[in-house]
Amino acid sequence: MTDLSITLHIDARSISVEPGVTVAAAIALAGGGVTRLSVHGHPRAPLCGMGVCQECRVTIDGRAHQLSCQTLCANGMHVLTASEGAA
Amino acid sequence: MKRYDILIVGAGPAGLAAAHAAATQGASVGIIDDNPLAGGQIWRGGPELQSDARAPQLWHALQRTDNVEFLLQTRVMYAPQPKQLLVQTPSSSATLSYEKLILATGARERLLPFPGWTLPGVTGAGGLQALAKGGYPLQGKRVVVAGSGPLLLAAAATLQAKGAQIVAIIEQANTPSLLRFGFGLLATPSKIAQALRLMAQLRGVPYLRDSYVHSARGDGTLQSVQVQRGAARGQETLQCDFLACGYGLLPNVELAQALGCATATRDAQTVVTVDEWQHTTVDGIYCAGEGTGVGGVDLALAEGHIAGLAASGQHAQAKALFAARASWQKFAGRLARAFALRAGLSALAGDDTIVCRCEDVCHGELRTHTGWRSAKLQTRCGMGPCQGRICGGATEILYGWRPDTVRMPISPTRIASIID
Ligand SMILES: Cc1cc2nc3c(=O)[nH]c(=O)nc-3n(C[C@H](O)[C@H](O)[C@H](O)COP(=O)(O)OP(=O)(O)OC[C@H]3O[C@@H](n4cnc5c(N)ncnc54)[C@H](O)[C@@H]3O)c2cc1C
Ligand code: FES
Numbered sequence: 001m002t003d004l005s006i007t008l009h010i011d012a013r014s015i016s017v018e019p020g021v022t023v024a025a026a027i028a029l030a031g032g033g034v035t036r037l038s039v040h041g042h043p044r045a046p047l048c049g050m051g052v053c054q055e056c057r058v059t060i061d062g063r064a065h066q067l068s069c070q071t072l073c074a075n076g077m078h079v080l081t082a083s084e085g086a087a
Numbered sequence: 088m089k090r091y092d093i094l095i096v097g098a099g100p101a102g103l104a105a106a107h108a109a110a111t112q113g114a115s116v117g118i119i120d121d122n123p124l125a126g127g128q129i130w131r132g133g134p135e136l137q138s139d140a141r142a143p144q145l146w147h148a149l150q151r152t153d154n155v156e157f158l159l160q161t162r163v164m165y166a167p168q169p170k171q172l173l174v175q176t177p178s179s180s181a182t183l184s185y186e187k188l189i190l191a192t193g194a195r196e197r198l199l200p201f202p203g204w205t206l207p208g209v210t211g212a213g214g215l216q217a218l219a220k221g222g223y224p225l226q227g228k229r230v231v232v233a234g235s236g237p238l239l240l241a242a243a244a245t246l247q248a249k250g251a252q253i254v255a256i257i258e259q260a261n262t263p264s265l266l267r268f269g270f271g272l273l274a275t276p277s278k279i280a281q282a283l284r285l286m287a288q289l290r291g292v293p294y295l296r297d298s299y300v301h302s303a304r305g306d307g308t309l310q311s312v313q314v315q316r317g318a319a320r321g322q323e324t325l326q327c328d329f330l331a332c333g334y335g336l337l338p339n340v341e342l343a344q345a346l347g348c349a350t351a352t353r354d355a356q357t358v359v360t361v362d363e364w365q366h367t368t369v370d371g372i373y374c375a376g377e378g379t380g381v382g383g384v385d386l387a388l389a390e391g392h393i394a395g396l397a398a399s400g401q402h403a404q405a406k407a408l409f410a411a412r413a414s415w416q417k418f419a420g421r422l423a424r425a426f427a428l429r430a431g432l433s434a435l436a437g438d439d440t441i442v443c444r445c446e447d448v449c450h451g452e453l454r455t456h457t458g459w460r461s462a463k464l465q466t467r468c469g470m471g472p473c474q475g476r477i478c479g480g481a482t483e484i485l486y487g488w489r490p491d492t493v494r495m496p497i498s499p500t501r502i503a504s505i506i507d
């Protein structure tokens with residue numbers, strides 16, 4: 001039973017997910033899963049899954065440095081990952 | 088300013104048990120957690136949905152009391168005054184005041200650097216388990232689960248249930264240690280049942296003992312891992328889409344330290360010092376669960392219960408739980424001994440392996456320093472947003488350094504939260 005009732009925007013894409021899905025998961029569902037670029041420009045993706053490592057930082061609805069592993073998807077949310085230049 | 092008789096940080100098993108115990112005594116209770124749902128690490132995604140019957144029972148009991156308030160997606164930053172905490176949500180901040188504070192901040196995974204560990208696709212073992220519980224897509228993916236401790240089995244079982252194909256489980260502990268641990272389980276029959284259930288679920292998955300991940304490779308994202316099999320045998324390459332690699336757990340003691348609570352070193356962990364009532368060295372502040380030493384859900388529940396009762400003045404009732412706590416403390420000791428980390432793990436990082444992921448500081452830049460403080464000042468190691476939470480556990484194994492001070496705020500804070 002899948003209820004893809006939440007639609008959000010990740011970079012230039014739209015994606016629909018079930019309730020209870022985190023933004024980190026939605027980013028992976030939408031493509032590569034890369035969240036930020038390191039200070040030397042290397043791609044990074046979620047590591048700890050629990051709000052400690054800060055590797056999953058993205059910009060959500062204009063707020064930078066949000067932890068995508070600890071944020072649930074919401075309808076109409078706008079997420080920017082490193083591929084759009086946010087860190 | 089909102090005021091609570093008892094404020095609890097952490098809505099995992101310890102925090103929920105403490106909240107329940109305190110609320111039954113009539114106290115007004117606030118319970119804070121940075122996750123969007125209660126449950127902590129083991130009951131991630133909500134206690135009401137767990138198969139462990141204690142989780143929904145606790146949850147429903149808490150829902151029936153009207154003196155418990157949940158503050159979710161709320162992170163504790165620092166204490167502006169004694170008996171006050173400044174907290175931050177994704178959009179706002181607030182100061183909360185309390186009479187008694189119970190810290191139930193749990194544990195995190197110890198992650199160790201090896202060549203390739205910054206490649207997307209490499210995560211912690213509990214890390215990938217947590218991500219999977221939040222809907223991370225693993226259907227049909229090949230996953231190597233590696234590191235040390237019983238969490239590897241729990242993580243592998245969760246990942247498999249989410250559709251992943253577990254290539255192998257790689258445990259660094261050797262066979263004699265594992266056998267000793269297995270026999271020790273006779274003292275805690277419920278753990279035997281749990282182990283048997285996990286083993287049945289993972290039937291057919293190779294469990295490589297005395298082995299560890301040497302390096303991870305891939306072009307842009309992870310493609311394969313090199314595994315060292317024992318000391319005598321050579322290396323083996325395993326193709327995979329994910330490597331979930333964690334070397335046991337480390338107590339989250341930063342908030343306690345920032346509030347002035349004393350810590351000690353026990354079983355190679357920094358733990359918050361508590362007395363028999365779970366009371367720390369700071370008046371009115373208690374600590375329960377993994378923060379006082381990693382011991383699993385049963386110990387966390389017993390300690391949380393004791394802390395909640397003690398903080399609300401019910402010492403006689405709390406005493407009735409001392410025997411249960413003592414038995415789970417023994418289990419925790421056996422756990423720490425069986426899965427003690429082998430020396431070879433500190434030799435995996437090459438000079439160009441990143442140790443501090445926030446600031447991209449490599450092993451070659453760090454290994455010549457004599458301590459955490461000089462390394463931090465000269466390389467920025469540990470100065471990034473994770474504030475040494477990840478590299479601190481690594482530099483301890485690599486160089487024997489322990490982070491010396493906890494900076495306030497304990498997490499990256501918005502300027503507005505501080506100056507408001
Ligand atoms: C990633 C991971 C996965 C695990 N999976 C399993 C498993 O499958 N099976 C098993 O038996 N054991 C598992 N464990 C072990 C498990 O942690 C313990 O058995 C149990 O959850 C301990 O309960 P606790 O209440 O002490 O802490 P936790 O359950 O860790 O709860 C602590 C809570 O406090 C919150 N917190 C911490 N600091 C702050 C702060 N400053 N502000 C706000 N909130 C904060 C945390 O986000 C967390 O929700 C896992 C551990 C980890 C780290
Ligand atoms: S994955 Fe580590 S903070 Fe989100």
